[in-house]
Structures are given as C-alpha cells and as structure tokens.
Amino acid sequence: MTKAEIRQLALDILSSIAPETDPSALAGHEDIREALDIDSMDFLNFVIALHQRTEIEIPEADYPKLFTLNGVAAYLSQ
Amino acid sequence: MSSPVAKPVRMSYREACRQAIRDALTxxxxxxxxxxxxxxxxxxYAVTKGLLDEFGPRRIRDTPLSESAFVGAGIGAAIAGMHPIVExxxxxFSLLALDQLLNNAASIAHMSGGQFAVPLVIRMATGAGRQLAAQHSHSLEGWYAHIPGLKVxxxxTVEDARHMLRSALADPNPxxxxxxxxxxxxEDELDPAxxxxxxxxAKIRRPGRDVSVLAYxxxxxxALAAADTLAKEGIEAEVVDIRVLRPxxxxxxxxxxxxxxRCIIVDEGWKSGSISAEIAARLSENLFFELDAPIRRICSREVPIPYSRHMEEAALPQTSAIIESARTLIGSR
Amino acid sequence: MSDFLMPSLGADMERGKLVEWLVKPGSKVRKGDVIAIVETHKGAFEVDIFQEGVIADLCAVEGQEVPVGAVLARLAPSDKAPALGTLRAPANPVAAEKAPEVALAAPPSPEALSASGKPAKVAQKVSPMGPGSRAHAKVTPAARRRAAELGIDPYTLKGTGIDDSVTFADVERASASHVGPEAPAGPTRPGRGFDPLQMRQAIAAAMSRSKREIPHYYLTTTIDMGPSLSWLETFNTERLPDQRLLPATLFLKATALALREVPQLNGFWENGRFRPGSGIHIGWAVSLRGGGLIAPAVHDVDTMTLPELMIALRDLVARARGGGLRSSEMTNPSFTVTSLGERGADCVIGVIYPPQVATLGFGRISVRPWVTGGKVTARPIVVSSLSADHRASDGHAGGLFLAAVDRLLQEPLKL
Known part of the structure; x- marks a missing residue:
C-alpha cells in the first residue's frame, strides 16, 4: 500500500468511528486523539480496524506511533 | 362503678360554655x-345561670360596672396564685379594661423576668347578628391578637366551647x-370521648383540594355551608377553623x-388591620410561589355595625359571598 | 396475561413516545427481545422485554406519547393460544397524574425544539396573543414555578384561572397534552442519536436534583497501577488488537467485586430508604462527542470475565454513541463508574445520578513518584474518587470500599 492509500484507509476508519467529525481536515502531524476527541476505546477500535484491513501486527507498545496520520502512514508502509 | 359506653350528648354552645365553667370550678x-x-x-347571655346557687357567692362574684377594676382584680388574683375566670x-366593653389587659396582664411575665405568671382567663362575647347595634356587636378579637403576651x-364549635376553657386555665399566660x-x-352532638x-x-373541619377557606x-x-354548596358544583373547598388567633x-x-x-379568609372583623390582613401577609411572605390565585378576604363592611336587620346582614360576611369568591378564584378550569 | 409497561429510562423521564412497534399481536417473544423503539428526551431506545410469552395486545399506537408505568402491551403465556386483540389506544392515554412525583425533566419548551430544527411540539392551547403580549398575560406564581420545572413557556398557554390567568393546572395540562390522537399524524422517524439540546436538559434536571437532594460525601484514594498494568501488558502482547483489554475493564471488575463487599453502595435511595440493587449493574459513563453524557448499564459485572467485560463495554460504547441502547440498560444501573481515560484530568469528583447512591471516578493513569519500601520510585498511579450519598452510607463504608478497589487492583490475576 502506498502512503496515500494508507492515509485514505485511516481517514475512512476514523470517519466510521467518529462520524460527527471531519477527519479529512486533519493535518499529517496533528494528534488524531486531540483533533477528533478520540478516547482510548475509540483508539482501540481504530487499531483493530487497521489490523483487520492490513493484517499488519500492531503491538500495544507501538500505539504511540499511530497518534498522527504521518505516523500511521510511516508505520504501516514499513 | 364503671359507666356504660357514653353516648354522644346534644347540647348548645351556651350550655357547653356553662359546663366548662362548672368543671373548672369543681x-x-x-x-x-x-x-x-x-x-x-x-x-x-345566660351562660352562668344557676352557678351562683351551686357554688355560692364566694366563687361566683357579681362585680361593679367597672371593667378596669374587675379585670385588674382578676390579674392581681392570678399573680397571687388563683386561676380566675373573668367575664x-x-x-x-373590654376597651375600658384595655390598660389592664395590655399594660398589666400581657406585660407582667416579661417585666418581672418570668417571676409572675398571669394564669387568668377572660371570656367575652363578640360579634354581630342579633341586632344589638354598634356598641354591642363588634369583633375586636383581631385587635387583641396584636398583643404579645396574650393568647386569643x-x-x-360546641366542642371547642366545651373544652377550650380547661386548656386555657392550664396555660400560665393570660x-x-x-x-x-x-x-x-x-346545638351539636358532643363526643364524650x-x-x-x-x-x-388550627383545625381542618372539612378537607378539600380546590381552595382553602380560613374562618373562625x-x-x-x-364557611362550611358555602363548602356544601360548592361541592355540588364540583368545587372542593377545604374549611380550616383558625380558632387560635394568637399565636x-x-x-x-x-x-x-x-x-x-388558593385561599379565602373569612373574618367578621373590619378588613383594615384585621387578623385576616395578618394571615394574608404571612401567606404572601411565605407561600408566594405556591399561590395560583390572589388571596381573597371576606370581612365586615367598614362601618359601625348597623341596628336594622337587613343592614346588619349586609354589613357582615355571608355564605353567598364565600361561594361567589370561590367560584371566581377557581375560574373556568 | 401480564402487562408490559412503559419503562422509566432514567429518573427524569415522565413519558416516552412510542416510535415503532417491532412486534405485533401473536408475536412470540423471549426475554431480551427488542419489541419497540421508544423516544425520550434523551434519544431513541430499544425497549426489550424481560419475560417470555406471546404478544396478545398492543395498547399504544405508533406516534403516541405514553406515560411511564402505563400499559404498552399485554402478554399471554407462551403455552396458551392468546386471545388476539386489536390494536387500540388506551382509554386514558394521558394519565399525567400517574407520572412519578420524582420526575423532574419534561418535554422541552417549544422554543427549544424549534431551535434544534425539529418540528416544534407546540402546546395545544396557544394563546391568540402574539409574543409581544407577554407583559399582559397573567401567570400565577405557582404556574410560573411549575412551568420553569417543566420547561414550558407559560405565556403561550390559555389561562383558565381568575381573570384568565394561567394556573398551575393549565401548565400541567399543557405538559401532558403532547399526546395521543392529536399528535402529528405521520411522525418522522427519529435518528438513533441524541438531540444535544434535549440531552442537556435531561442532564441539567438529573444533576440539579442530585445536588439539591443528595448530601454527597467524597473520598479519594491513590492507587498504584503497576501490577495491573504490567499484567495487562503481558496479556495484550499475546493477543490481536480485538482481543486486547483496556484498563477500564480492570476498573469495572474491581469495582464490581468491591461492591459485593460493600453492598450498601449498590442500589437506590427511594422513599426515604435504601433499596439494594438486584444485581451489580454498573452504569458506565460514556461522553458523547459534541457534548453530553450517558451512563448505560453493564449487567452483572461481578460475574463476567475480563474478556467478556471488554466485549460488553465495546458494544455498549458503540451503541451509546451510535444509538440503539436498550431500555433495560437505561432502567437499572445501580452504581456508576466514570473513567476519564488517558487524556483526562487527574481526578474527578463525581455527581451521583439519582436515585443511585454512589459513583466512582478514575482519573488519568500517570507516572508519578511513589514510595515503597522507603524508596521513591516512578510508578503509574491513578486517583480513585468515591462520591456517595450520606443518607445511605457513611464515610467508613466508603473507605472500606475504596480500600477493596485498591486491594483488588493489586492482584489483577484474580479479577
């Protein structure tokens, strides 16, 4: 997957988790949790969806790497 | 010997007053x-008829026509330890004794730092309705209810006439x-129990949900007659017998x-500065946000009570006025 | 034959609007089946039934406002052929006087509804006077007070009192009259989410009642989360994301087990006395994006394993935010837990949700200096805070409870 595809995937997932928000306005370096008011339950759902769609292992210790869209793209394209 | 279960006794308010005095004397x-x-x-008013024969002149004492003197004597006797009844x-006419009542009876317990109680009871006739004209028909109880140190x-009811005297004599205040x-x-039936x-x-004489009619x-x-009529129209008036005007x-x-x-106050005194004025003021001070209509008062016309029957009737609070007032307060619903 | 009544979906509910029947006469139902959608000022709820049987009769029509406690449906035992009734409206659909005295919130004012963009349910008796005539309309003091409580504008009502004044009874009638046959013919299907304005009013009513009636006492304990978190880390490392646990599950389970030890915190204050909860059903406070809060119940938390609890919690939070909460989840939480999560404040001093008698808060888990064995070490800690109703319990019980929560969190294996 390209970084652009990963970014689009992340935005799709975030839209379904927080339908009241507009993730497309997110800047790449912004903390997703702050910008979209995502709590730990939402974030877990985000990780679950990323894992199910990409089948990439995401250990809990790596969660902080997924706090921004840039981070998600970097992590999943490795 | 134990008496069988006592039956209700029918007696007049006058007889109830007399029995109360007989009990006290006995x-x-x-x-x-x-x-x-x-x-x-x-x-x-023939309340004490027969008591002189029964109790003798030491305990049933005719006095000179001087209210100030015999009320003063009663106060002195009470301070000295007696429990007199003064009529x-x-x-x-009680105005002639006003100085004794206000400056002595009501004040001595306070002025003596509580050393002297005045366990005196003064009975007096009040009110109009028997064509006795302006000098014998006024309702001045509201005036006395103004005075700290007195109970009024x-x-x-016949029951209250029969039993209030005993409680009054037991009270250390005038x-x-x-x-x-x-x-x-x-006349009414008296429950011997x-x-x-x-x-x-105060006592609720008839419960109801739509309007409180306070009377004494x-x-x-x-008020009770008005409530009967109103009930037929679907208006449930609650009749509260104020009966203790102070406190x-x-x-x-x-x-x-x-x-x-909702509240209607019926008071045979004149409206200005009356006990009904005091109650209305307390209600608006304390229950303003509970009220669903203005407080209404039905009092005597502000004239010396007239002699002629139709004018006397016109001057006094009447059942029809209570009914009309309740209908107005409740509105169309 | 038994009656299925309109449930009370919170202490502040007086009536609900039957939006949709999901069953019809003759339908067989089992415990837990959703039989109707009911809308309250908190939003739309799925009403689930708690006994088995056959629907014999539906007693309310779609679109009708039904007071709490009024019959919604009649249920026949499943082994008997039901005598099928026809769909009909109850004889007295309003029965406003049956609404519980404790009810506080009520349908919002027409203005509030209009502002929210929904069709305004204007009270039926509208004064011909325009808004400019407010100064001339007479509203009695009692009526004003009641109107404020019910969120109704009394100046829009027609008065029947003295001098055509608007009375207490007029306000109550107006509040009860968004009802029945005169309701708009084709009710629009409500969204499954929550109307923020209505929810704000519901929260305002419940929290005002709480602070007005409940003598709160507050206790806090700082808990070392080291053992719990290291156990959780090990547990989660071995598992895929959808099987991982959040610290919230540990908080909930520890709370439930501590409530077993201190049952006087699990239940309700009603009619001047404490009524114990029928099980340990813990309301979980879910904050909604864009404002608002709802605390539906996880049932029998003390009997669930941590993975079961995690599944239940994810499901509950999803439905709380997306709509589809069940009536049983709203009716019976007997205790509430609020957890501020990783981005929250250090500590929350909660407001009890009446008629419950206590609420427990957990702040953010943060690493702080901690003294053990005479040495200062960096440990993850959390501040747990209990708000409890002093009518139902005393500080000693509260202290025992917090100590139990602390002790349980030190031994996560046993949770």
Whole structure:
C-alpha cells in the first residue's frame, strides 16, 4: 500500500468511528486523539480496524506511533 | 362503678360554655368566676345561670360596672396564685379594661423576668347578628391578637366551647376567649370521648383540594355551608377553623394553602388591620410561589355595625359571598 | 396475561413516545427481545422485554406519547393460544397524574425544539396573543414555578384561572397534552442519536436534583497501577488488537467485586430508604462527542470475565454513541463508574445520578513518584474518587470500599 492509500484507509476508519467529525481536515502531524476527541476505546477500535484491513501486527507498545496520520502512514508502509 | 359506653350528648354552645365553667370550678379550688351580672342575673347571655346557687357567692362574684377594676382584680388574683375566670359582657366593653389587659396582664411575665405568671382567663362575647347595634356587636378579637403576651381563642364549635376553657386555665399566660353571640344557641352532638382540645393549633373541619377557606367563630358555620354548596358544583373547598388567633398556627394554614394553592379568609372583623390582613401577609411572605390565585378576604363592611336587620346582614360576611369568591378564584378550569 | 409497561429510562423521564412497534399481536417473544423503539428526551431506545410469552395486545399506537408505568402491551403465556386483540389506544392515554412525583425533566419548551430544527411540539392551547403580549398575560406564581420545572413557556398557554390567568393546572395540562390522537399524524422517524439540546436538559434536571437532594460525601484514594498494568501488558502482547483489554475493564471488575463487599453502595435511595440493587449493574459513563453524557448499564459485572467485560463495554460504547441502547440498560444501573481515560484530568469528583447512591471516578493513569519500601520510585498511579450519598452510607463504608478497589487492583490475576 502506498502512503496515500494508507492515509485514505485511516481517514475512512476514523470517519466510521467518529462520524460527527471531519477527519479529512486533519493535518499529517496533528494528534488524531486531540483533533477528533478520540478516547482510548475509540483508539482501540481504530487499531483493530487497521489490523483487520492490513493484517499488519500492531503491538500495544507501538500505539504511540499511530497518534498522527504521518505516523500511521510511516508505520504501516514499513 | 364503671359507666356504660357514653353516648354522644346534644347540647348548645351556651350550655357547653356553662359546663366548662362548672368543671373548672369543681376541679380547681383556685378557680372562681367574676363579672357583671354573672351571679344573680345568670349572665347577660345566660351562660352562668344557676352557678351562683351551686357554688355560692364566694366563687361566683357579681362585680361593679367597672371593667378596669374587675379585670385588674382578676390579674392581681392570678399573680397571687388563683386561676380566675373573668367575664366581660361584650368585647366592646373590654376597651375600658384595655390598660389592664395590655399594660398589666400581657406585660407582667416579661417585666418581672418570668417571676409572675398571669394564669387568668377572660371570656367575652363578640360579634354581630342579633341586632344589638354598634356598641354591642363588634369583633375586636383581631385587635387583641396584636398583643404579645396574650393568647386569643375563638371557639367556633360546641366542642371547642366545651373544652377550650380547661386548656386555657392550664396555660400560665393570660388567655382571652371570644364567644360569638350567634353561636350560643347553636346545638351539636358532643363526643364524650373527647375530653380536651389543644389551644395551639388550627383545625381542618372539612378537607378539600380546590381552595382553602380560613374562618373562625361564627364565620366557620358560614364557611362550611358555602363548602356544601360548592361541592355540588364540583368545587372542593377545604374549611380550616383558625380558632387560635394568637399565636397563629402557621403550619396548618400553610400546609392547607400549599395544597389547594388558593385561599379565602373569612373574618367578621373590619378588613383594615384585621387578623385576616395578618394571615394574608404571612401567606404572601411565605407561600408566594405556591399561590395560583390572589388571596381573597371576606370581612365586615367598614362601618359601625348597623341596628336594622337587613343592614346588619349586609354589613357582615355571608355564605353567598364565600361561594361567589370561590367560584371566581377557581375560574373556568 | 401480564402487562408490559412503559419503562422509566432514567429518573427524569415522565413519558416516552412510542416510535415503532417491532412486534405485533401473536408475536412470540423471549426475554431480551427488542419489541419497540421508544423516544425520550434523551434519544431513541430499544425497549426489550424481560419475560417470555406471546404478544396478545398492543395498547399504544405508533406516534403516541405514553406515560411511564402505563400499559404498552399485554402478554399471554407462551403455552396458551392468546386471545388476539386489536390494536387500540388506551382509554386514558394521558394519565399525567400517574407520572412519578420524582420526575423532574419534561418535554422541552417549544422554543427549544424549534431551535434544534425539529418540528416544534407546540402546546395545544396557544394563546391568540402574539409574543409581544407577554407583559399582559397573567401567570400565577405557582404556574410560573411549575412551568420553569417543566420547561414550558407559560405565556403561550390559555389561562383558565381568575381573570384568565394561567394556573398551575393549565401548565400541567399543557405538559401532558403532547399526546395521543392529536399528535402529528405521520411522525418522522427519529435518528438513533441524541438531540444535544434535549440531552442537556435531561442532564441539567438529573444533576440539579442530585445536588439539591443528595448530601454527597467524597473520598479519594491513590492507587498504584503497576501490577495491573504490567499484567495487562503481558496479556495484550499475546493477543490481536480485538482481543486486547483496556484498563477500564480492570476498573469495572474491581469495582464490581468491591461492591459485593460493600453492598450498601449498590442500589437506590427511594422513599426515604435504601433499596439494594438486584444485581451489580454498573452504569458506565460514556461522553458523547459534541457534548453530553450517558451512563448505560453493564449487567452483572461481578460475574463476567475480563474478556467478556471488554466485549460488553465495546458494544455498549458503540451503541451509546451510535444509538440503539436498550431500555433495560437505561432502567437499572445501580452504581456508576466514570473513567476519564488517558487524556483526562487527574481526578474527578463525581455527581451521583439519582436515585443511585454512589459513583466512582478514575482519573488519568500517570507516572508519578511513589514510595515503597522507603524508596521513591516512578510508578503509574491513578486517583480513585468515591462520591456517595450520606443518607445511605457513611464515610467508613466508603473507605472500606475504596480500600477493596485498591486491594483488588493489586492482584489483577484474580479479577
């Protein structure tokens, strides 16, 4: 997957988790949790969806790497 | 020997007053009765008829026509340890004893730092309705209810007439009992199980949910009659017998008006500065946000009570006025 | 034959609007089946039934406002052929006087509804006077007070009192009259989410009642989360994301087990006395994006394993935010837990949700200096805070409870 595809995937997932928000306005370096008011339950759902769609292992210790869209793209394209 | 279960006894308000005095004289040697014409004549309203024969002139004492003197004597006797009953012929005449009542009876306990109680009871006739004209027909109980140090009672039922005296004599304060002249001939069944009434509280005589009608004395039967008529129209009036004009029983009155949210006060006194004015003020001070209609008062016209029958009737609170007022307060629903 | 009544979906509910029947006469139902959608000022709820049987009769029509406690449906035993009734409206659909005295919130004012963009349910008796005539309309003091409580504008009502004044009874009638046959013919299907304005009013009513009536006492304990978190880390490392646990599950389970030890915190204050909860059903406070809060119940938390609890919690939070909460989840939480999560404040001093008698808060887990064995070490800690109703319990019980929560969190294996 390209970084652009990963970014689009992340935005799709975030839209379904927080339908009241507009993730497309997110800047790449912004903390997703702050910008979209995502709590730990939402974030877990985000990780679950990323894992199910990409089948990439995401250990809990790596969660902080997924706090921004840039981070998600970097992590999943490795 | 134990008596069989006592049956209700039918008696008049006058007879109830007499029985109350007989009881007091029988049960307490400190009690005696004095006043104008209470002995040989048997009382101006015949309440004390026969008591002179039964108890003798030491305990049933006719006095000179000087209210100031015999009320003063009663106060002195009470301070000295007696529990006297003083009768004043009508409350109009009590004004001659006002100095004794206000400056002595009501004040001595306070001025002596509580050393002297004045366990005196003064009975007087009040009210209009028997064509006795302006000098014998006024309702001045509201005036006395203004005075700290006095208790002011207004029995409106035969039961209260029968039992209030005993509680009044047991009270260490001077107590004024206002007996309404129209009620003397009213008869009712007395429940023999009732042996005393408390002189601290008002009493709900008829429960209802739509409007509280507060009344005392001879206004009570008028309020009850009005409630009967209103009930046929679907208006449930609650009739509260105020009966203790000082100290007023705020709790019972407030509780009733909080429930019904509407209030009519019936008072045979003149409206200006009356006990009804005091109650209305307390209600608006305390229950303003509970009220669903303005407080209404039905009082005597502000004239000296006239002699001629139709004018006297026109001057007094009447049942029809209570009914009309309740209908207006409740509106169209 | 038994009656299925309109449930009370919170202490502040007086009536609900039957939006949709999901069953019809003759339908067989089992415990837990959703039989109807009911809308309250908190939003739309799925009403689930708690007994088995056959629907014999539907007693309310779609679009009708039904007071709490009024019959919604009649249920026949499943082994008997039901005598099928026809769909009909109850004889007295309003029965406003049956609404519980404790009810506080009520349908919002017409203005509030209009502002929210929904069709305004204007009270039926509208004064011909325009808004400019407010100064001339007479509203009695009692009516004003009641109108404020019910969120109704009394100046829009027609008065029947003295001088055509608006009375207490007029306000109550107006409040009860968004009802029945005169309701708009084709009710629009409500969204499954929550109307923020209505929810704000519901929260305002419940929290005002709480602070007005409940003498709160507050206790806090700082808990070392080291053992719990290291256990959780090990547990989660071995598992895929959808099987991982959040610290919230540990908080909930520890709370439930501590409530077993201190049952006087699990239940309700009603009619001047404490009524114990029928099980340990813990309301979980879910904050909604864009404002608002709802605390539906996880049932029998003390009997669930941590993975079961995690599944239940994810499901509950999803439905709380997306709509589809069940009536049983709203009716019976007997205790509430609020956890501020990783971005929250250090500590929350909660407001009890009446008629419950206590609420427990957990702040953010943060690493702080901690003294053990005479040495200062960096440990993850959390501040737990209990707000409890002093009518139902005393500080000693509260202290025992917090100590139990602390002790349980030190031994996560046993949770």
């Amino acid at each position: 049960n307490d040697p400190r009690t005696f009765l004095m006043g104008e014409d209470v002995g040989l004549y048997g009382g101006c 004043i012929m009508t409350c109009n 009672l207004a029995p409106g 107590v004024l009992i206002f007996e309404h002249i129209v009620l003397y001939n009213v 009732v042996e005393s009434v408390d002189i601290g509280s 004395g001879n206004s009570l039967p008028k 007023l029983d705020n709790a019972t009155i407030f509780e009733s008006v909080t429930r019904t949210r």
